[in-house]
Amino acid sequence: MKFTIQRDNLVQSIQDVMKAVSSRTTIPILTGIKMIANEEGVTLTGSDSDISIESYIPVEEEDQQIVDVQQSGGVVLQAKFFSEIVKKLPLDTVEIEVMGQYQTVIRSGKAEFNLNGLDPAEYPHLPTIEEENVFKVPTDLLKTLIRQTVFAVSTSETRPILTGVNWKVEHDELNCIATDSHRLAMRKAKIELGSDASYNVVIPGKSLNELSKILDDNNELVEIVITENQVLFKAKHLLFFSRLLEGNYPDTSRLIPTEKKTELELVTKDFLQAIDRASLLAREGRNNVVKLSTLEAGTIEVSSNSPEIGKVVEEIQSGKVEGEELKISFSAKYMMDALKVLEGPEISVQFTGAMRPFVIRPVNDDTILQLILPVRTY
Known part of the structure; x- marks a missing residue:
C-alpha cells in the first residue's frame, strides 16, 4: 500500500475514529486503527466492540485532490502513536507506505517514522446491517436531541439499561427518554419515517455522547438504521455503529x-x-x-x-x-x-x-x- 494524503484530512479522520478506540480492551488489535486504501480513497476504522466508527476520505472533493493512491492495500497501526505522529508532522502532506510484514513508513518533509503494523484481515469485521428501514434526522436536530436527554442517563452499572437513552419511534415521531431514577429528561421530535415501522430501543449514553462530538454543526440529514442489536448512523463520509442495550426500558410514562x-x-x-x-x-x-x-x-x-x-x-x-x-x-x-x-x-x-x-x-x-x-x- 502506498498513498499521499492531505494531513488535515487525515488528522480529522483519525480524531473521529479514535473516539471508538479503547486502551482497555481484551482484543489487542482493537487498540489500533485499520486503514484501507483503494482507487476511491482511504477508509479508517476504529472500534471497541461496543462502538465502531468508520471514516472515509475520498480521492477528491469539491475539485480538490485530497488523496493520491499509488498502490492499494491495508494495515492496522497502533492508534495512540499513529495519531500523535500525524498531528506533529512538519508538512501539509503525508506519505504512507506499507512494506513487507506490514512495516509502515510515514514520511512528511524530512521526518520519517517507521511503525510496526498488523494484518488488517485480523481486524474484527464491522456489523453487517440490512438497510431496510431507514429514517433521517437533520444533524443539528440530532445533536439537540442528544444534548437535551443524555445528561440524565445513569452512571451506575447496577441497572445497565438506565445507562442508555430510550428511543421510541412511531407515527413519524421520535421520542427520546433518559432517567437515572432521580430525574428524567424527555424530548420529542417530528421525523420522516418513510414507512410505518416502529422501534423501541435503548442506545448507550456513551455512544450518543461520542456521536454528538463527531457530527459537524449543520442541517444535513443523518440516516439512522436500527436493527435488533445495533444502530447505525450514516453521515457524510462517516459510519457510526453502536450496539444497543439489552433488556426492557422501564415504562416512564406513569412517572x-x-x-x-x-x-x-x-x-x-x-x-x-x-x-x-x-x-x-x-x-x-x-x-x-x-x-x-x-x-x-x-x-x-x-x-x-x-x-x-x-x-x-x-x-x-x-x-x-x-x-x-x-x-x-x-x-x-x-x-x-x-x-x-x-x-x-x-x-x-x-x-x-x-x-x-x-x-x-x-x-x-x-x-x-x-x-x-x-x-x-x-
Whole structure:
C-alpha cells in the first residue's frame, strides 16, 4: 500500500475514529486503527466492540485532490502513536507506505517514522446491517436531541439499561427518554419515517455522547438504521455503529404526573442564576440541596443552609404562582442541568406536592420536559 494524503484530512479522520478506540480492551488489535486504501480513497476504522466508527476520505472533493493512491492495500497501526505522529508532522502532506510484514513508513518533509503494523484481515469485521428501514434526522436536530436527554442517563452499572437513552419511534415521531431514577429528561421530535415501522430501543449514553462530538454543526440529514442489536448512523463520509442495550426500558410514562397542585412561571435565566448562587453553600455536603418556597404576591424564595458554613436566601419574582403553598427541596445540580437544556426564555414548573416528582418545561412547548424527584430534608 502506498498513498499521499492531505494531513488535515487525515488528522480529522483519525480524531473521529479514535473516539471508538479503547486502551482497555481484551482484543489487542482493537487498540489500533485499520486503514484501507483503494482507487476511491482511504477508509479508517476504529472500534471497541461496543462502538465502531468508520471514516472515509475520498480521492477528491469539491475539485480538490485530497488523496493520491499509488498502490492499494491495508494495515492496522497502533492508534495512540499513529495519531500523535500525524498531528506533529512538519508538512501539509503525508506519505504512507506499507512494506513487507506490514512495516509502515510515514514520511512528511524530512521526518520519517517507521511503525510496526498488523494484518488488517485480523481486524474484527464491522456489523453487517440490512438497510431496510431507514429514517433521517437533520444533524443539528440530532445533536439537540442528544444534548437535551443524555445528561440524565445513569452512571451506575447496577441497572445497565438506565445507562442508555430510550428511543421510541412511531407515527413519524421520535421520542427520546433518559432517567437515572432521580430525574428524567424527555424530548420529542417530528421525523420522516418513510414507512410505518416502529422501534423501541435503548442506545448507550456513551455512544450518543461520542456521536454528538463527531457530527459537524449543520442541517444535513443523518440516516439512522436500527436493527435488533445495533444502530447505525450514516453521515457524510462517516459510519457510526453502536450496539444497543439489552433488556426492557422501564415504562416512564406513569412517572410523569398528569395533575398539578402548584404551578410557577419563571424567567429561565434568573431562576438558573439564583439556583447557582444558592448551590454555592450547598456544595460542601454530599447532598447539594436547595429549598424553594412560595411566598406572598407572586414571589418565591430560593434558599440553602449548611450548618457548618452558613446560609443563603434569595427572592425571585414569578410571572405566575397558582395553587397551593409549597416548600420543596431538590438537588441544585439536577435543577441546573435541566434548566441549561430547556430552550426558551420562560419555564413552567408544575408541582403535585412536596414529596412528589415535579415537571419543568418551557412555556408553550410540549416537545420537551424535565422531571426531578425532590429530596427529603428532615
